Amino acid sequence: MADIKEIIGKVCPDAIFEENEKPFAVVPDRDWHKVAEALKQSGYDWLNAVVGEDWGDEMGCIYYMSSSSDGAEVSVKVATADRENPMLHSVSDLWDCARLEEREVFDFFGIKFINHPDMRRFYLRNDWVGYPLRKDYDENPDINPVRLYHEQPDDVSVTYKEEADGSVKEEKVQVFAPEEFVVNIGPQHPATHGVLRFRTSLNGEEIKKIDLVCGYIHRGIEKLCEKLTYPQCIHFFDRQDYFSALMNEHCFCMCVEKALGLEVPRRAQVIRVMMDELSRIASHLLFFGTYCMDLGATTALFYGIRERETILDILEETCGARMTFNYNVVGGVREDIHPNFVKRVKDFIAIMPSRLKEYHTLVTGNVIFKNRLKGVGILSRKDAISYGVAGPSGRASGWACDVRKLKPYSIYGELDFDEVVMDGCDSFDRYLVRMKEIEQSLRILEQLVDNIPDGDYCAKAPKIIKLPAGHWFQEVEACRGVFGVYIDSKGDKTPYRVKINGTCLRLAGVVDHITRGSKIADLITIGGSMDYVVPDIDR
Amino acid sequence: MNTFDFSIVTTWFDNLLNGVMPLWLTTVIECLLIGVGLILVYALLALFYIYYERKLCGAFQCRLGPNRVGPFGLLQSFADMFKILIKELIPINNIDKFLFGLAPYLVIASSFTAFAVLPWGRGLQIIDFNIGVFFLIAVSSIGVLGILLAGWSSNNKFTLIGALRSGAQMVSYELSIGLSVMTIVLLAGTMSVTELVEGQEHLWYIFQGHIPAIIAFLIYIVAGTAETNRGPFDLPEAESELTAGYHTEYSGIHFGYFYLAEYLNLFIVSGVATLLFFGGWMPLHIPGCEGFNNVMDYIPSVVWFVGKAIILSAVIIWFKWTFPRLRIDQLLAFEWKYLLPFNLVNLVLMLIVVAFGWHF
Amino acid sequence: MEVKIKGMKKEDFKDNEYIDKLVDELKQSGQNVVVGKLDQLINWGRSNSLWPLTFATSCCGIEFICLGCARYDMARFGFEVARSSPRQADFMMVAGTIVHRMAPVFRRLYEQLAEPKYVIAVGGCAVSGGPFRKSYHVVKGIDTVVPVDVYIPGCPPRPEAMFYGMMQLQRKVKVERFFGGVNRKKTREDFFKENPLIAEEEHVKE
Incomplete structure (x- = not known):
């Protein structure tokens, strides 16, 4: 990989490079699209995150990009000082996932993206007043009361086209023509x-186009975090992707620990990884169950949940809850493991392979099941990278994107496990990848269960946690893909900006692309195989 | 044959009434009695089936199923009935009110009429046509009309898709049902329900016709499952795709009718399978074992018929809780590309078997 | 009027003053024997056949799935048939946060339920906004949008807690009267008078 300064400097001599944990450049908006293009061509083809931020004097985005093959990272800041009518150039033509990410930034900060094909509100109602994540947002409930009337569906969107002379023109874009047969799949x-x-335009049973509408569970976690201290923030991370609760906490804690330069004791590391893998199995089991239920095989759900309950028992004994644990703390974990923990995990490892076999007999081998899944929802490797579909869904498209292998964190570097990569690119492989990941997680548990070292389960963290000024970005491999946390600190007890970057938004965003021309029933198959969790999309 | 003949009772009752009143009054009274009896049987069977499916499904899914309402949860379906009877019927704007109201009655009427020709027991049959089987197939297709109307009149996109799906599905699978029934009619040489049952006195048709009859049975049970809109063919009401399919907009007892009709159609499909392949109300007879046959004859014929039908429905329920749902194009391809040609070949095979006298 | 629920003793319910008050009120008003018996029969049927609407927004919804599965198995009590269509359901387990954008959808779902209908607020978010109470986009308790019958606190509540709440609902259904007397229609009308729906057309005119 060529030097970042060289790549960016070539197209944009004005770029300023700053010292940070990751290569970091500040690029003026007029050169941004060229820089993005150059970065994409030189291998940084995976857009990890688009972090909108209001710095007070200026507003803009930090783009995190990395290489899809070796994980090399770069971050670029683009900002504008105009608060009245902020505009930045869009990169949605380079990365498909940027389309939704930039709509999100528009929704929260009011930054309009030039050349973006569809600038509508994304999470909030289209009659919402103000941009909530701006620092000068007025939270007075009288401005935005609970409105009990339905918002008008906006079938007309706008786009801001840049003319050859540099002026920007507003244009109308039709989302759905009035004569189209649009069916609402969801929100209930x-x-x-x-x-x-999903606002789905149908032609008989065939899907013509899908318009994704989010925000029905948008809870404003990012804004809430800005008012709370770091330890108080942790519990929110349980409640978005509630299946990867422990991983999300782990990610946030690692980000804070990285900023503090805090060393986590080995015992805590091992416990954290074991908990992560247990919840990964639990999540994949629930995926198995609900996916089969979506396809009409209700009984499989009961089998999947049966084993999940066993895991929940283990987790509950140590963490004290079934779903929202709040178990990771800055520096380690809250409590030491329960005396029964090792024995119960061993029991679980012993029974699980036979249960997996049972699942495969019941479901995987079934002809109807195979016919429903095989060749449905083909997502090529190139598209997977462009849409940022990481995690098991991306690995089913032949893209080795496991953060545990790509950028090993915690103790994953020392562990012996395989990254499951398949190249069928269809729903069936997405299903199989998850089932095989259960086996790999069992392997990790097997290696660790007898080797939990003695020592502290939590490092001594300062009583009042104050992060030095700066910003950090940390990623982990959660159940559904890469989960990232961005923290910007001004040196206070509370974060200045927290961005939660889950994969589920990208998983849902790709559905439109891969369902076109398939049947309604395939929408269920594809949506299920992506396995998104809605609160993780909406936050 | 020692089985009790119910026609003795009915003839005696008929004569008794005729002795004291004019003929027309007798007919009216008998019709009323039969109607009330049918409704009772219908309701009881439906209640039983609701409980039966829940318990079975509970067993498949490693759980208990209803067990708190009454002993072993036996009263669960009664509670459901009381609830659904007094549930509000929501008046909906912008629908075709007449068709919307008519649809559930069409569905229920079709399964109700089919009851009339089922051979419940020896001499226990409401009408004995010489084309009984034909009648059965004809009336059971009225149900499609009800479902189509329900979907169309609700003025809802989900119901419309559900109705279209069910129209395509039921019309296609009716073919298979018709052809597999024809295979057996070919073997039996009659369409009369009574004669069909009597023809199986010594050996059931599924054994008499061996290979083609078994194939016909397999095809029948698959097509029958599709005909009742049950999993894996429950596309018209595919919960995960169309919320509740064609009856999304129905509430209260109107929905209750659809719910009941689904279970009753299950009974009818298995009842017809019993009639065609497993001897109707005829007890299990093994040629040559006189003692065994005599013992079997002591079990009343009604028990034989209902028992066989219920066991067959267990198989269909088993399908539902095991298999995932098909997709609409797969469903239609399965019928038109596999079942139908297979069925036609099977019909020819049966013809050969019958022509050369290779059957038992 | 003694309220009987199998599997749980009356004493276990004694902490619920609200229902006891309701029963006392009913006792005072007196009732015809025939109508009373019929009411009891109907209420027995209703309370034992409460079909939930499959409605879940977040974490509590997963616990609701667990409630239906083998270990907890709500089918035992007659809650088995989870309907996806609101027209056919009897009560709504509001499992999860209701946010501003969801509020009108949620209200419509409630209106689509057929009478008699009940609402259970499951989890901190539905009860009061929970951990997200201070958020700009979260409804602070669903009782500002629809009338609520039972509140189940917890984040998310354990399935056992959900059972307790659902049984309290059964108990509440049992003391109601179908034929006159105390029924909930009036309280609901009062509620809607206090929290009127803003018609869509009116808003458009603005």
Whole structure:
């Protein structure tokens, strides 16, 4: 990989490079699109995160990019000082996932993206007043009361086209023509796994286009975090992707520890990794169950949940809750493991392979099941990278994107496990990858269960945690893909900005691309195989 | 044959009434009695089936199923019935009110009429046509009409898709049902329900017709499952795709009718399978074992019929709780590309078997 | 009027003053024997056949799935048939946060439920906004949007807690009267008078 300064300097001589944990450059907006193009061509083809931020004097985004093959990272800041009518150039033509990410930034900060094809509100109602994540947002409930009337669906969107002479022109874009047969799948629908809404244009049983509407469970976690101290923030991370609760906490704690330069004791590391893997198995089991239920095989759900309950028992004994644990703290974990923990994990490892076999007999080998899944929802490797579909779904498209291998964190570097990569690119492989990951997680547990070292389960963290000024970005491999946390600190007890970057937004965002031309039933198959969790999309 | 003949009772009752009143009054009274009896049987069977499926499904899914309402949860379906009877019927705007109201009655009427020709027991049959089987197939297709109307009149996109799906599905699978029934009619040489049952006195048709009859049975049970809109063919109401399919907009007892009709159609499909392949109300007879046959004859014929039907429905329920759902194009391809040609070949095979007298 | 629920003793419910008050009120008003018996029969049927609407927004929804599964198995009590269509359901387990954007959808779902209908607020978020109470986009308790019958606190509540709440609902259903007397229609009308729906057209005119 060529030097970052060289790549960026070539197209943008004005770029300022700053010292940070990751290569970091500040690029003026007019050169940003060229820089992005150059970075993409030189191998930084995976857009990890788009972090919108209001720095007070200026507003803008920090883009985190990395290489899809070796994980090399770069971050670029683009900002504008105009608060009245802030505009930045869009990179949605380079990375497909940027389309939704930039709409999110528009929704929260009011930054309009030039050349973005569809600038509508994304999470908030289209009659919402103000941009909530701006620092000068007025939270007076009278401005935005609970409105009990339905918002008008906006089938007309706007785009800001840049002319040759540099002026920007507003244009109308039709989302759905009036004569189209548009069916609302969601927000209250059994197959969307929560409150996601697909406005689906149909031609008979065939899907023509899908418009993704989010925000039915947008809880404003990022804004809430800005008012709380770091330890107080942790519990929010349980409640977005509630299946990867422990991983999300782990990620946030690692980010804070990185900023503090705090060394986590080995015992805590091992416990954290074991908990992560247990919840990964639990999550994949629930995926198995709900996916089969979506396809009509209800009984499989009961089998999957049966084993999940066993894991929940183990977790509950140590962490004290079934779902929202709040177990990781800055410096380690809250409590030491329960005396029964090792024995119960061993029991679980012993029974699980036979149960997996049972699942495969019941479901995987079934002809109907195979026919429903094979060749449905083909997502090529190139598209997977462009849409940022990481995690098991990306690995089913032949993209080795496991952060545990790509950028090993905690003790994953020392562990012996395989990254499951398949190249069928269809729903069936996405299903199989998850089932095989259960086996790999069992392998990790097997290695660790007898080797939990003695020592402290929590490092001595300062009583009042104050992060030095600066910003940090940390990623972990959660159940559904890469989970990232961005923290910006001004040196206070509370974070200045927290950005939670889950994969689920990208998983849901790609559904439109891969369902076109398939049947309604395939939408369920594809949506299920992506396994998104809606609160993780909406935060 | 020692099985009790119910026609003795009915003839005696008929004569008794005729002795004291004019003919027309007798007919009216008998019709009323039969109607009330049918409704009772219908309701009881439905209640039983609701409980039966829940318990079975509980067993498949390693759980208990209803067990708190009454002993072993036996009263669960009664509680459901009381609830659904007094549930509000929501008046909906912008629908075709007449068709919307008519649809559930069409569905229920079709399964109700089919009851009339089922051979419940020896001499216990409401009408004995010489084309009984034909009648059965004809009336059971009225149900499709009800479902189509329900979906269309609700003025809802989900119900419309559900209705279209069910239309395509039921019309296609009716073919398979018709052809597999025809295979057996070919073997039996009659369409009359009574004669069909009597023809199986010594050996059930599934054994008489051996290979083609078994194939016909397999095809029938698959097509029958599709005909009742049950999993893995429950596309018209595919919960995870269309919320509740064609009856999304129905509430209260109207929904209750659809719910009941689903279970009753299950009974009818297995009842017809019993009639065609497993001897109707005829007890299990093994040629040559006189003692065994005599013992079997002591079990009343009604028990034989209902028992066989219920066991067959367990198989269909088993399908539902095991298999994932098909997709609409796979469903239609399965019928038109596999079941139908297979069925036609099977019909020819049966013809050969019958022509050469290779059957038992 | 003694309220009987199998599997749980009356004493276990004694902490619920609200229902006891309701029962006392009913006792005072007196009732015809025939109507009373019929009411009891209907209430027995209703309370034992409460079908939930499959409605879940977040974490509590997963516990609700667990409630239906083998270990907890709500089918035992007659809650088995989870309907996806609100027209056919009897009560709504509001499992999860209701946010501003969801509020009108949620209200409509409630209105689509057929009478008699009940609402259980499951979890801190539904009860009061929970951990997200201070957020700009979260409804502070669903009782500002629809009338709520039972509150189940917890984040998320354990399945056992959900059972307790659902049984309290059964108990509440049992003391109601179908034929006159105390029924909930009036309280609901009062509620809607206090929290009127803003018609869509009116808003558009603004």
